[in-house]
Amino acid sequence: MDTLRELGKREEVFSFLQHAAPSPALDTRHGPILYVEGVTKSFDGFRALDDLTLYIDDGELRCLIGPNGAGKTTLMDVLTGKTRPDTGQAWFGQRLNLLELPEHVIAQSGIGRKFQKPTVFEQLTVFENLELAMHASRGLWTSLRWRLDGEQQDRIDEVLALISLTEQAHAPAGVLSHGQKQWLEIGSLLMQNPRLLLVDEPVAGMTGQESEKTAELLTSLAGKHSVVVVEHDMDFVRSIARTVSVLHQGSVLAEGSMDEIQSDARVREVYLGE
Numbered sequence: 001m002d003t004l005r006e007l008g009k010r011e012e013v014f015s016f017l018q019h020a021a022p023s024p025a026l027d028t029r030h031g032p033i034l035y036v037e038g039v040t041k042s043f044d045g046f047r048a049l050d051d052l053t054l055y056i057d058d059g060e061l062r063c064l065i066g067p068n069g070a071g072k073t074t075l076m077d078v079l080t081g082k083t084r085p086d087t088g089q090a091w092f093g094q095r096l097n098l099l100e101l102p103e104h105v106i107a108q109s110g111i112g113r114k115f116q117k118p119t120v121f122e123q124l125t126v127f128e129n130l131e132l133a134m135h136a137s138r139g140l141w142t143s144l145r146w147r148l149d150g151e152q153q154d155r156i157d158e159v160l161a162l163i164s165l166t167e168q169a170h171a172p173a174g175v176l177s178h179g180q181k182q183w184l185e186i187g188s189l190l191m192q193n194p195r196l197l198l199v200d201e202p203v204a205g206m207t208g209q210e211s212e213k214t215a216e217l218l219t220s221l222a223g224k225h226s227v228v229v230v231e232h233d234m235d236f237v238r239s240i241a242r243t244v245s246v247l248h249q250g251s252v253l254a255e256g257s258m259d260e261i262q263s264d265a266r267v268r269e270v271y272l273g274e
């Protein structure tokens with residue numbers, strides 16, 4: 001009963017549980033999956049985002065770094081419809097105007113967001129967590145009575161392998177380490193087949209070995225999914241070794257490989273040298 005109560009609570013809190021399959025409206029044939037142009041957002045006169053422009057290619061894995069207060073989380077809030085900017089444009093593919101869609105429609109159209117703190121159903125098994133995420137669109141009661149077909153079973157097995165939790169499939173999620181819970185949450189997002197995954201500080205609190213595995217996991221998603229990772233851990237960002245965008249005072253200060261970023265004098269001044 002506790003589990004049910006927990007599930008019911010989570011259904012209220014996590015609006016993505018009510019969402020349907022990704023919308024076919026996403027069109028990336030002519031370019032990036034994500035366009036952000038000239039986005040400005042002020043809080044009481046303070047510009048958290050200041051004329052920010054950023055493009056993410058379909059299938060790309062992009063790292064976003066920057067000092068505290070640079071606007072990284074605010075950007076994710078804008079992309080998921082949680083915060084509306086004062087000016088600018090944000091498009092998902094060619095057709096979906098993120099600034100006009102409500103949060104649940106954005107999630108439904110294929111943008112998945114992983115918050116910093118892992119949120120899994122501790123009393124359900126790892127497998128059940130993934131199963132529930134897969135049936136999120138069906139509502140709680142239908143989900144609990146739903147029977148998996150072979151293809152769905154295969155998909156869960158595939159995600160279990162991807163997140164290195166095959167052996168723990170039938171253990172309650174509550175016994176997992178902090179790092180494993182993070183992977184399970186990424187796995188739950190993957191069950192909904194997002195085209196774009198936004199991941200905020202995935203390796204905070206992880207052991208070195210867990211960080212390495214997380215880098216592998218996120219790298220393996222590139223191509224099938226586009227991924228934007230916000231992370232402070234420089235070793236981690238280096239191990240992912242993709243294009244890095246440096247945010248500073250609400251706009252992109254520099255963009256390039258980790259080597260280019262680390263040798264950029266402005267970046268060293270505001271970020272790496274601090």
Ligand SMILES: Nc1ncnc2c1ncn2[C@@H]1O[C@H](COP(=O)(O)OP(=O)(O)O)[C@@H](O)[C@H]1O
Pocket residue numbers: 043044047048066067068069070071072073074075
């Ligand atoms: N809802 C809000 N109200 C007021 N100020 C905010 C709000 N959200 C963010 N800010 C401010 O905007 C700036 C950018 O914050 P944030 O996007 O969280 O930065 P980061 O994630 O890069 O550390 C910070 O100075 C923060 O205090």
Ligand SMILES: [Mg+2]
Pocket residue numbers: 072073074
């Ligand atoms: Mg933040």
